Amino acid sequence: MVTLKHDSHEHELNLTEVDAYMVGKGKCGVCEMQINEASSIYKCLREDCPNNSLSLFFFLHKSCAELPKQITHPHHPQHSLVLGREYNQEIVKLTRGSLPHLTACKLCSRQIDEQMWNYFCKACSYEFLLPTNAYLHIFTFSLCIRCAIMEPAIHHEGHKHHRLTLLRRQLSLICDACGITKENDFCYSCLPCQFWIHSSCAASPATIKLRFHQDDTLHLIYSVPHMYRSFTRHCQICKNEVLKDKWAYFCEDSGYFVHITCARTLLAYGENEIKHEAEEEEEDYAQPHPDLLQFPLPSTDSLVANLLAYHQLKNPSTITNPIAEEPVIQHWSHEHHPLVLSEKSTFKGDADSDDDENDDILICNGCTTPILNQHKYYQCIRCNYFLHISCANHLPIKFPAGKCLADPDHSLNLDKLEIKLGRNLSIAFCHSCHLPTNGFGYRCNSCSKLTDIICCLLPDKIKHDSHKHALVQHFNHPSFKMYQNICTACLAPVLDGFDYRCETCIDVQIHQHCAMLYPKSITHRFDSHTISLLYPPIYYKGIKYCEICELQVNPEAWLYWCRHCDQCFHPNCIRAWHNMKLGDKIFNGGIHRHKLTLVAIDKDRYPQRIHKSLACNQGHDNGSSLDVYLECAGCFFIL
Template sequence: MEEKQLEHFSHEEHPLILCELQKENDDGSIDQKPAVCYGCQEQISDSIAYCCFPCDFFLHKRCAELPPQIRHPMHSQHDLVLLRNPTYFSGGCVCNACGQYPWKFFTYHCSSCDFDLDVSCAILDQREIKLDCHDHPLVQLNRPATFYCHACHKVDEDWSYLCPTCQFWIHRKCASRLTPTVKHKDHDHSLLRAYFLPSEYLYLSFTQYCPVCRKKVHLSDWLYYCGPCRYFVHVTCVVISQEDAGEQVQNAVKLPSSNAVQGLIARFLLKEDEISNSNDSGKSNIEEEIFMDSHGKHPLVLSEKVQNLDEIKSTTSDDQEEAKALLVCDVCIEPICSSDDLHYYACVECGYFVHLTCSNLPPELHVPKHPQHPFSLRYTRNAVGLFRCGACRRATNAACYYCEPCELSICIKCASASMMTSSVKHAGHKKHLLTPFQSSNPCTACGDTYRGGFGFTCEDCHFYVCYDCALLPPTTTQRWDKHPLHLIYPPYFEHLEEFYCMLCKKEINPNHWMYHCRECDYSLHPLCVPQLGLFRCVKFGRSLSVNNHSHPLTHVAEAKYKSFCESCDNKRLDWGPAFECDFCRFYLCLKCAIERELTDDEE
C-alpha cells in the first residue's frame, strides 16, 4: 500500500499516515488493531484509517475527509463550521440533534446561534442508509418522533430512520453504531453483529442474558456476539459499556477472599490499625482465659495454632487435611487453621473453638438494611440447633443475630456483611464497585431469587450477587484431585463444549459462576463441592445425648449407605446429614434428634 500523508487541523503535531489496521493470519483469520476514531469516538472497524502511532491518534478515513463547513437541514439559516472540539468554557457541548452531553470531539458549530452537532448527527442527517437486515433503503426523519424501535424494542422519542415502504422504523443511534464487528472492553474477542440470535444458538439449554443490562436476549434482538464464548450483548448495551469508566476506591473490600468472613467481622468490630496491632503484639493485649455464654461448661483458653493435630480431642484420622477441618469456630462456623489466625480460644475437652474476633461480638446490633428493630446475639445451646439464615437462606448451627418482633435470624457472616459501610470490589464484576442491597432480584452468580434477600449490587449494570455467592472462596480443593479448583466467572472464553458438573452430571448454566480445574478440565457447581454445599455453614462432629439410647450420637455430614432413622418409620438417610452412634450403627434424622435431645438437667 502506497503511503499517503495528510496534514490535518485536528492533529498539528505530526502528519497523519493512511495505514492498514487489518492483518490476515496464516490460518485465514483477520486481526484488527483496536483503535477509536478521535473525531466521532466510534470503534474503527475499517481496514484502513489515518493514524499517528506515536500519539495514539486515529481518524476514520471518512472523518479525516469531512468538509470544513456544511449547510444542515436542522439549521439552514447559517453554515456550520467543523471544529476539532467545542470552544465553550466547559470544553464540551450539547448536540442539538441527539442531546448527547458533554460532547468534546469533532463538532459542526454555528457561532452566531451556539448551535452544535456531533459529526455522526451532522453527516447521517444528509443521507439515506441501507442495512443488511432490511430490503429497502431507510430515510432520516427531520424531527424526533415517539415510536417502537425494531432494533432495541424500546418505545421513546428520538431521531429515527424509517422505511416508507413497510414501516420498518429504528432509532438513529441504533443504526449509527452498527459496525460489522466491535471490540467490547469486557470481552477478549471481537464481537460480530447480528440482527437476530443466530440459528446455531437457538437451542441452548439455558436462557441467554445480556451481561450488561442482565435482561433476556430474545430471538429478534439486534446484538453483538462471540460464538465460541456464548457471549451475547444487546447492540445498545455495547455502547453503554464502552462509555463506562472503572472505579477505584482505596478502602473497598476485595472479594473473593479465602478469609472473607473474618475480614468482614473485623471491619465492624475494630479499626484496621487495632487489628494489626493486636496481631503484632502477640498475647500482650489479649485475655488468657474467658467465659462465654455460648459455652457455659468450661472456660475458653487462649491458644496458638495447633501444630500437633493429634492433640485435638476426637481426632482419629491419619489424614491431616481432614483433621484440620475439625478446628472450626463454633460461632461463625469458619475454619480456624488459616494463616491469618495467630490465636484463638479453645476448650479442647469439649472440642469448642472460637476466633478472637468472634469472642468480641456485640450483644446487640443495628443492621442498616433492617432499621426498624435491633438484633440480639444468640448462641446455639443444643447440639442440633439448626436454623435457616434470613439473609443467605443457609441452614446453619452458627450463632446468630435475632430480631424478635420479626422472628428474623441472621447468621454471623451475613450480619457482618450487612454492617459494611464501604463498597466491594469483586473479581466477578470488575467494571464497578458493589454496594450492599436488599431486594428480590435474582442473583447473577447462581440465578436464585431470594425475596428480601441480602447481597451486593451494581445497579448501573443490573448486577446482583447474594451474600452466599459473594463470600465463596477464590479456590477450593477436592479429596480425589491434587489440583486446586478455581472460582471462575462468565464469559468463559473459547470453551466450545457445554459445561457439565462432574458430580451431579447436570449441565452448568454458562451464565453462572462455577469451580473449574484447569489441569483436568472439569467443572463443578459451587453447591456440589462438598465443603461448599448445602451444609457448608454447619459444624459437624458435635455430640448429642438422647433418651432411650445409652451412647452419645455424633452429628455427621453423611450417613452410611442403607442407614435408617431409628425413630420415624425407618426413613432412609443414605449419604445425608444425621446423628450417628459409632458403636451400634444407630441413626437419627435431624428432626428426631431435636425431639429426643436430653438437656443438661436430664443428663
C-alpha cells in the same frame, strides 16, 4: 499510492484498506462515524501529525473524502446544497449559543458545530443587522453529512428477506434493533413485517474492535444465540440485560456481549477500551481493611474458628465453654458416648462412589460445615458424630441481649437443635436465616426462637476479595419484598435472612453463606489439582458444564475452575451447603419398613431424582426447588 489533499486536514492523506488494528481508532473527519472493517479510508501517515496517537489517528472514509461539492436533496429540491463547514458559527459566537435552532440539522436536529461538515443552502438566507451596523448572512437550511448521504433504501443482514425503506420523519417507535425509543433519529422500516430500526442502528458496522479481556473482535449479531440463552446475559459496559431478540455485539472467543448503543457511545468518544471495575478504582484495592475478617478463607474448616476469634476480639467479656482439649471428652451434645480426639479426617464413603451430590467428607454436627484434613476434630465413630475443636470447646455458652431478632432485650443460650420425627418430618428453623438446621444453635430464653451458630457469630462488616469495598451486614425481613435483589455470587434472589452489601455500590449484595462458606481454593476427588474460586467477569469460548451436575455454568456467577484440566464446578456442587448435616439414618416402622436417610434434593439441579413415579408418598410439595427428604434408596421411597 493514491493520495488526496482534503480541506479537513493539513497533511496529505493516503488511500489504504482497513486492517483489524484500525477498527475503533477514531472517527471519520467528515461524517464522524467509526471505521467499518471492510472499507477503504484515507489516512494521515505523518508520524509528527498532532492528530495521531497510539489510540487515535486521523482518517476519512473513502466515500466521505470523495463527496461531491454540491448536491440536490429531496428535502430541499428547489436549491442545490453546498458542502462546507462553519455553518452560522458567527451568530453562535455573538449569541453565545442561545439560538440553537440556527445551527441545527433540519432533519435530525443535531447541532452542527464549527468543525462539522454539512450541506447547506446559500440561497436560503437573510441578513442580520449587527450593533456595528454591519450585516451578517444567516443561512436557514442545512443537513448534517449523515442525513445528506443517507440511502433511501437498503438491504440489511438484520432483515434479509425484505428491503428497508428510509422514513424521513422522526417517529416515536421502539427500535427492533436496540429496543430503545429515540425521537431524534430517522427509521428504516419494512412495512409488511412492521419492522423498524434507527438509521444509526442500521449503520452499525459488522465488526468492531474492543479491548476488554484482550484485543477482542466483536461481531454484530441480530439475536442472542440459542446456546447462550440458558442464563440472562448482561452488557459488559452498562451491566444491564442484553435482550435475547435484540441486536448486540458478541465476542465469540471470550463469550461476552455488548449493547450496540453502548459500543457506539464508547467508540464515539474515540475510545475502544472497556475498563474493569478493578482497573477503574485500583487504589481501593490497596486498602486491605486489616481490622475486618477477610474472605474467602483458605479453608471452610476454619470458618467457625475465625468467627469465634473475631467475636472474642470484639467482645472480650464473652463467656465461652470451658471444656479442655483432652484426648477423650464427654460432651453435652452427645452424652451417651465419649468423643475421641482425631487428627486426620477420612472420606465417609468409597472414593469411587458415584454419588455426585457432595464430597462425602466429614461434616461437623455442631456448625454443619466440612471437616478437612488439616485440622483436629472429635468423633464418635459408632454414631457418625463429629465436632470441630472450636465447636466442641470454644463456643460461647450464652449471648447477652442483642442477638435475638424477635426482641433485642432477650438473651440466648447454647443448645442442640434436634430433628423431631412424627408422622411427618419437621426441622428446626433458624429464626435469622430462615433455613432448616440440625446443628448447634442458640435458643432465646423468653420466646424460644432458635438461631444457628454462624448467624450468631456473624460480624457486622467483612472484606471479600470479590469486591473492592467493605461489605456490611444487612437483614432482609421476610415481609419486606417490594423488590428483589440478586446475589452477585450465585445470582439467586436475596430473600429472607442476612446478606452482606456494599454501602457504596448499590448492586452488590452477597448471601451470607456465599460470602463465608466457599474457600479460596479447594480439592475434590474429581480433580487431582487445586481448584480455585473465580469471580466474574469470566471469559471462555462457547459454553462449559459443571463436572458434577453436568449442567451449564454461568460465566456471570462465581465458579470453581481447574486451570490445568480446564474443568468447571458450581460452588454449591463442589461444596454443597444445606445448613444441615445430611446422611443420618432414621428407622420408624410406622412409616417404612427400612431405614430412611436424611437427604437434600434440588429438583432444578437433579430433576431425575424427583418426578411423578418418585414423588413424596405423602403428597408433599412445598413448591421450593431445594427440599429435605427421608429417602429409602432401595425402595425408591421418598418422604
